[in-house]
Amino acid sequence: MMKTQFHALPFGAIALAVALFADGATTVAAENPTLKDVFKDHFMVGTAINRSIATGSAGFRRSLEFVEKDIALTKDQFNQITAENDMKWQLIHPREGADGYDFKPADAFVDFGVSNQMYLVGHTLVWHSQTPNWVFAGTNPPPASVGGVPGARPGRGVYTGPRASRDELLERMRDHIHTVVGRYKGRVKVWDVVNEAIADGAGTNILRESLWLQIIGPDFIARAFEYAHKADPDAILRYNDYGLENPVKRQKLITLIRSFKEQGVPVMAVGSQAHINVSTSFETMDQALTDMATLGLPIHITELDINTAASGQRGTGADIGANASLTEGGLISDADRKLADAYAGIFRAFIKHRDAVKVITFWGVNDAVSWRRSGSPLLFDGNNQPKPAFDAVLGVLTEPDFK
Ligand code: XIL
Numbered sequence: 001m002m003k004t005q006f007h008a009l010p011f012g013a014i015a016l017a018v019a020l021f022a023d024g025a026t027t028v029a030a031e032n033p034t035l036k037d038v039f040k041d042h043f044m045v046g047t048a049i050n051r052s053i054a055t056g057s058a059g060f061r062r063s064l065e066f067v068e069k070d071i072a073l074t075k076d077q078f079n080q081i082t083a084e085n086d087m088k089w090q091l092i093h094p095r096e097g098a099d100g101y102d103f104k105p106a107d108a109f110v111d112f113g114v115s116n117q118m119y120l121v122g123h124t125l126v127w128h129s130q131t132p133n134w135v136f137a138g139t140n141p142p143p144a145s146v147g148g149v150p151g152a153r154p155g156r157g158v159y160t161g162p163r164a165s166r167d168e169l170l171e172r173m174r175d176h177i178h179t180v181v182g183r184y185k186g187r188v189k190v191w192d193v194v195n196e197a198i199a200d201g202a203g204t205n206i207l208r209e210s211l212w213l214q215i216i217g218p219d220f221i222a223r224a225f226e227y228a229h230k231a232d233p234d235a236i237l238r239y240n241d242y243g244l245e246n247p248v249k250r251q252k253l254i255t256l257i258r259s260f261k262e263q264g265v266p267v268m269a270v271g272s273q274a275h276i277n278v279s280t281s282f283e284t285m286d287q288a289l290t291d292m293a294t295l296g297l298p299i300h301i302t303e304l305d306i307n308t309a310a311s312g313q314r315g316t317g318a319d320i321g322a323n324a325s326l327t328e329g330g331l332i333s334d335a336d337r338k339l340a341d342a343y344a345g346i347f348r349a350f351i352k353h354r355d356a357v358k359v360i361t362f363w364g365v366n367d368a369v370s371w372r373r374s375g376s377p378l379l380f381d382g383n384n385q386p387k388p389a390f391d392a393v394l395g396v397l398t399e400p401d402f403k
Contacts, residue, residue: 046080240271307375
């Protein structure tokens with residue numbers, strides 16, 4: 001068989017195309033199956049995009065020629081997009097005051113999605129990171145003992161100056177949420193209202209020691225959801241966090257979301273970032289989704305990538321021999337095989353839980369633009385060629401359990 005890279009179909013994909021045509025269930029092109037088409041009866045498949053992709057200009061270590069290829073891949077494979085950075089507070093609202101907003105890059109992101117009929121996710125309204133210092137600074141700072149948490153140490157780069165009062169910070173949060181959500185009302189369908197508010201580790205604290213928590217108190221999350229709901233009553237409001245494959249952190253999430261539901265806080269979906277590594281198995285993801293599904297809310301996988309560099313895999317001759325597999329006319333490296341197996345495992349879990357899982361978003365279109373690029377964590381390489389993991393993901397639907 002000729003080696004034609006992108007169009008060369010491995011056995012799994014051929015079987016898939018045939019199976020789907022035999023069913024008449026979908027119109028996937030036999031020659032060239034794509035993520036969005038193959039999974040369209042189950043969930044949306046999206047990607048985070050950077051500013052170069054949204055605006056069609058060189059950047060992020062990519063020449064214009066490569067950016068154009070990244071854009072083509074985005075349109076080809078994905079029906080949902082998230083702005084990787086441009087809706088974060090630091091980027092969209094860098095300065096205080098009515099003219100402190102910079103909407104240009106976010107507008108470009110929204111225009112790109114609307115003109116390509118993509119489902120738009122806004123990321124993120126309230127987060128401890130990528131938020132400018134002025135947000136937390138006081139005009140009439142309260143004495144240090146008020147609003148502070150004894151013993152709390154600020155993290156690296158965290159604002160340490162005089163702090164805003166609770167009311168001042170709530171008012172800034174309300175203004176920010178109303179302005180940003182209001183601007184994109186009707187176009188951005190989902191918002192990550194609060195990002196990463198849960199504490200890591202085995203301690204009993206549910207919430208992270210952020211300035212939001214310290215200045216406003218634990219109700220900062222509920223207030224953010226209320227403001228967002230007021231700004232766009234039709235938007236799906238999401239709580240988003242990482243590390244939910246870990247049972248301890250997951251239990252904190254479940255406790256937190258249950259209490260929101262009891263209080264009537266308008267949290268409408270759970271976002272699980274899923275920045276994982278190749279040791280995350282089907283069983284781990286299956287258990288995580290089983291537990292999270294008990295909340296009765298849709299689950300969105302919001303920032304998926306799988307780090308291959310997690311355990312410093314160096315293929316030995318024997319490993320490569322054992323993993324050798326003839327697809328696209330060549331040997332698959334050990335790292336590529338492990339990545340493909342890991343992706344297949346977690347996609348089996350996503351498909352098993354397809355009643356709850358509504359959106360799967362990859363955190364980047366290819367390895368070259370990934371924030372974890374040293375771990376080659378995505379389905380496409382820097383030349384936008386599908387890796388063995390791409391075929392493994394598409395192949396999951398052809399397995400007997402899922403046909
Ligand atoms: C990352 C971006 O990918 C990087 O470009 C940026 O420098 C830092 O943030 N959790 C999140 C995302 O919610 O917003 C982060 O994105 C990755 C971790």
